Amino acid sequence: QRRVQGIRGSNNMSFRLSALVFSKDRPFQLQQCLESLFGCILNPSALPIKVSVLFTASSAALWAGYDLVRAAFPQVLFIREDNFSQQLLEWAADSDQDRVFAWFLVDDILFFRPYNILPALQLMANETHQDVLAFHLRLSSHVTFSHPASAYVRTPKLFVKSPTVDDEHSFLEFDRTTGSHDWNYPWDLCGSIYRGSDAVAIIEGIRTTLGESAIGHPNKLEAKGHELFLAKSTPFHQKIRCFCPAYPILYAITVNKVQDQYNTPIYGAEEAITNATATISEGQNGSQEIQFNLQDMESMLLFLHQSRRLDKKYYRMSSYNSVHIPDFILESDNPTCAEGSPLVSVLLPVHNGAEWIEEAVDSIIRQSYNNWELIIINDCSTDNTANIIREYVSKDPRIRSEDLSSLSGVAFALNHGLSVCSGSFIARMDADDISLPHRFSKQVHLLQTHPEVGVVGSAVEIFTTNSPSRVFVPPSSPALLAWNLLFTCPVVHPSVMMRKAVLDEVGGYPTCYQHAEDYALWLKLLPNTKITTINETLVRLRKHSGNVSTQFSAIQHSSCAEALRDVLLAQHSLKIDLRTAAQLQDLARNKDTFELSDPKQLFELMVQWESIVLNSCPITAPERKRISDDCTSRLGEMAVYAMQQDPLQGMHIWQRWTQRKPGVKLQNLFK
Secondary structure (H helix, E strand, O other): OHHHHHHHHHOOOOOOEHHHHHHHHEEEHHHHHHHHHHOOOOOOOOOOEEEEEEOOOHHHHHHHHHHHHHHHOOOOEEOOOHHHHHHHHHHHHHHOOOOOEEEEEOOOOOOOOOOOOOHHHHHHHHHOOOOOOEOOOOOOOOOOEOOOHHHEEEOOOOEEEOOOOOOOEEEEEEOOOOOOHHOOOOOOOOOEEEEHHHHHHHHHHHHHOHHHHHOOOHHHHHHHHHHHHHOOOOHHHHHOOOEEEEEOOOEEEEOOOOOOOOOOOOOOHHHHHHHHOOEEEOOOHEEEEEEEOOOOHHHHHHHHHOOEEEHHHHHHHOOOOEEEEEOOEHHOOOOOOOOOOOOOEEEEEEOOOOOOOHHHHHHHOOOOOOOOEEEEOOOOOOOOOOHHHHHHHHOOOEEEEOOOOOOOHHHHHEEEHHHHHHOOEEEEEEOOEEOOOOOHHHHHHHHHHHHOOOEEEEEEEEEEHHHHHHHEEEOOHHHHHHHHHHOOOOOOOHHHHEEEHHHHOOOOOOOOOOOOHHHHHHHHOOOOOOOEEEEEEEEEEOOOOOOHHOOOOOHHHHHHHHHHHHHHHHHOOOOOOOOOOOOHHHHHHOHOOOOOHHHHHHHHHHHHHHHHHHHOOOOHHHHHHHHHHHHHHHHHHHHHHHHHHOHHHHHHHHHHHHHOHHHHOOOOOOO
């Protein structure tokens, strides 16, 4: 709080927040929304706040439920809906003032992590950031899928605006026009904050352009406002910069629907009922297990009467790829992991890492998950690395040092570490990177709750001393990761945690692919296990001139091609030459100078790999569509190159492409 007040005072800024929550027939979910809002987000002593709830109900029982919620939150203004558009305009009039921010919320939102919104609002209030449209609290790097559209999204580049992503007020900036779906949904009533004057002008613009009925219902208000932005019928469409938190702080628990304006999807009733199994206390009569249909609003009043709570810890530890989620988990329903807290062995190979190794080791010591051992493999360092390691070993019995007798390289050092470690889970770490405190907790939780997953990585913050930090977001879908492995290495090696048994099954790291041991390992593991990522930033990845990818880029590129060629032959009987393997990555890297050695072979290989991925394991319809669309686009781009290089041969490739998907537009997806 002292830090927040200091920021506020130094900028001589004073403003307040006016929040409006829309609620219908969901008193229990509203109660959970408000409780989490005040518990996780709001600090009235640091930021003046007025919370209003515009609500309605369809039965006497639900009205009575709202009375209970009103009694629990005397600091909230409850407005019983009788003329939505008029009441909205009255609320807006109070928000149309200098230094007022308007915050829109819906009752099925749950906040599950402490977060300080003040620094982002201070920046929005600054004259230098008047082109920032909104602070979208529902977004963060985890959003790679849109549930309403049932489609994977295009994530824009995410730049870190706070000093790091490792604090409770860190936030990101993005250009919404470079994203899709949720990332380019500028007028959003599910957790977004706007300048009060902007919000009022947008609402008035909707009414003026489309009529009073367009603001007569919250879903219409949102949808019609979005239409104005798409049609560029509002001057605010020129504001393309937006903010969002650096990590997930809320989910919309989409298990029931109360509006009848649009056919928006909810998660299936069968799934919802399964997740709603609850043990209801009956006092002296003991308890009983009841299954609930979450679309029956009155039955959910039992949760309100029993003072039940949604399990914020469960949502904080779990990993989702969308804003809207299907899991309705009450505190006592949170399944415990039978495995307990397994030992995590952290492998940290180092050669001359004295400059940053202390930051790396300290980040392991600060982990919220305590059952770990750190094995530092010193690969013949000639600087002060050995002395630093000895100091840590003397102070913490969980830290061990292994000294190699000759300079051996990362793959050999890692395999040596594997031979002496005791943990069932293996976490990778580099001497120049930083793990965020909740990294191990999140990754252990995922591995314990998803036994089919053998490797889990994460999103990472890429930082350097002379340019803005940004967040890299790999695919989280195992199928999309497998598809992308044909062209690149989408898994960030220093961010992964793996099952030791999975590594042992393939004999550890391949040692014959210099500076590409990680890429070769992922290719070898594909038939044996699932590889996924948590799209939350769990590691800070330092970029500098000494990085392997910088120093040995050409060698690494060649080694990746060799690994791909060898694995395709060994595992799938696909025979390609080394040049073709290298060109799969060159398609994205060197477009201006790219030459195809064998377009036909390259075309066939992409189609065959698509078939392998689509048929290797059960995948969802959106995953299938995303892979098919990406394959078609890549083939189309290759057809263009082939036409430019050799029109006669290229025409054959072009015809193959048009036969595959007639009428498709050629798109450039190599970002």
